Amino acid sequence: MDLHGGNIYKLKREKGIEVLDYSSNINPLGVPESFKDAVIKNFDSLERYPDIDYTELRQAIAKYNDCSIENIVVGNGATEVLFLYMKAIAAKKVLIIAPTFAEYERAAKSAGRDVKFFPLSKDFSLNENLLLDFITDEEVVVICNPNNPTGKFQKLEKIEKIANALEKKGKKLFIDEAFVEFVDGWEEKTAALLKHKNIFILRALTKFFALPGVRLGYGITLDLELLEKIKEIREPWSVNGVAEIAGKTMLLDKKYIRETEEWIKEEKIWFYQELLKLDKVEVSPTETNFILVKLLEDNAKSFRKKMIEAGVLVRDASNFMFLDESYIRLAIKDRDKNQKVLDALKKVMEA
């Protein structure tokens, strides 16, 4: 399991070390002020159970995505939506495009599905013709877009081609867009623009808005029968009242959204170009807020340890399917922190 920032607690607890957490891909602009204000104003709403239908919350999400409320399902983080999807589908076999986030496999297996992997090309690009030829009896294809940990984003035309081909065969496409809002001009590139009933899009509301602690994810699909099935099997009140407040507030926070878009646009290029200047690494181009880095003269496990001593926690990416021991993943944060991480990388590499 990808422990994200979980590791910082263990480090602090067991070793008393406070580090700059570059293993977790969270917006460095931090908790939106609009969210704080809304919580303070609505503390008393927490003394009621949440609306079991989450009507207002789903309305806010539908408006943000320019779709209908009946196509939205919310969950306790994207994690719950993913697990519900895997339980609700009628499928024996799931095909996951990898390397990618490990929870798809865990969710599919915990729902009793068999899992197979389709490997990305050596440069982590996706050859959709090879993919479509590869598929046999798998009923669902899972793609993370932009992909964690590679940072690559598949164009809408390619996603549409895959969705079309799968639709003809009665198969489904699950697209995790947890990081899509960090992609430049994402509104014109999201699969939510497609009108395929076999598509299910997963979103994590709280990455872009720096609120992973609040736990709010959602899914978008035109497949109403699937949503009905999810409704049947889900546990009641799984989305908490603070997440309700967050969703109803922060999607309207245009200032925060604009500032985030400006930050990521600039820093993604700057950090990538600075990393390119380092000798002992190969850097994958990214379209989102993290970067996959291949170490040419060290292995991820030992490098991670050295980086902790230099005050930075990086993600050892060697346990992603199809990645070897040379890969680490770095978050992208603000200029000040990115500079500190560059300094630490140089220090460790030159030691």
Place this chain on the structure above:
Amino acid sequence: MDLHGGNIYKLKREKGIEVLDYSSNINPLGVPESFKDAVIKNFDSLERYPDIDYTELRQAIAKYNDCSIENIVVGNGATEVLFLYMKAIAAKKVLIIAPTFAEYERAAKSAGRDVKFFPLSKDFSLNENLLLDFITDEEVVVICNPNNPTGKFQKLEKIEKIANALEKKGKKLFIDEAFVEFVDGWEEKTAALLKHKNIFILRALTKFFALPGVRLGYGITLDLELLEKIKEIREPWSVNGVAEIAGKTMLLDKKYIRETEEWIKEEKIWFYQELLKLDKVEVSPTETNFILVKLLEDNAKSFRKKMIEAGVLVRDASNFMFLDESYIRLAIKDRDKNQKVLDALKKVMEA
């Protein structure tokens, strides 16, 4: 499914009616100030994922219950802990003592268990000898204590006798103590004092502290293998960061706890005695913060409608197993509100 306060949203949405919610059993003292202060101070903690092990939260809960951290499991509301328990146990059949909260059945069935019910006596007392004779191949017995919706509380000696008998046969006892802290002197009466490995105690942290919107429940058990199994199957980060803050703060709020204990001790007796004065009802004695009422000249469905028109939402209790159409359940709140509900009851009954 028991919709609790969920109905108030539907009433407001569909009919524009705002009512006094007596269907939901929440502490009327409201959201603790200590919780509000802690959230405001710790907003920034929400920009990190929660600690995946919830170490500090579990420590706080263990301290509150005078037990070891290794015996505590936390969940996204008591609901998640209940569903995890039902998934984790190795059992084909579950026996539920009824009438009681409907989610036990739903959780057991969703985990593929068969469910059987043991009926309480006519006055809702529990004859433990009859219960023990009744059990055949059921591996788990579920008891809600104090019981929702009857308000009756089983003494520790009786619980111990049942736990002993079940232990000898290799069977388990699941005790929902969601409302136990409303029982006078509960610290000396909780099953957490027993040292039986076959007992699992469910608690809802956010009923006593008026924070159902925050979603925080927990379980206590000495069965470490069961806890290990739960750890394996659970979804990561299901407890949100605000629930973490709540748990770490409010269990230390001695003032709030004392004020709540003083309120419920007084109001439980007063409201019960006032209800006894009404002609057209039979009232069950309660040891917790709600009261089961039998209507002698009306049915619950029609009475509930009339009460909504009088500004009060009561719980139609007729869909609890073994209860007929004459039962409603009332919350106990503060004197002012309880008086308003008494007035409304009289108005409706005399109309």
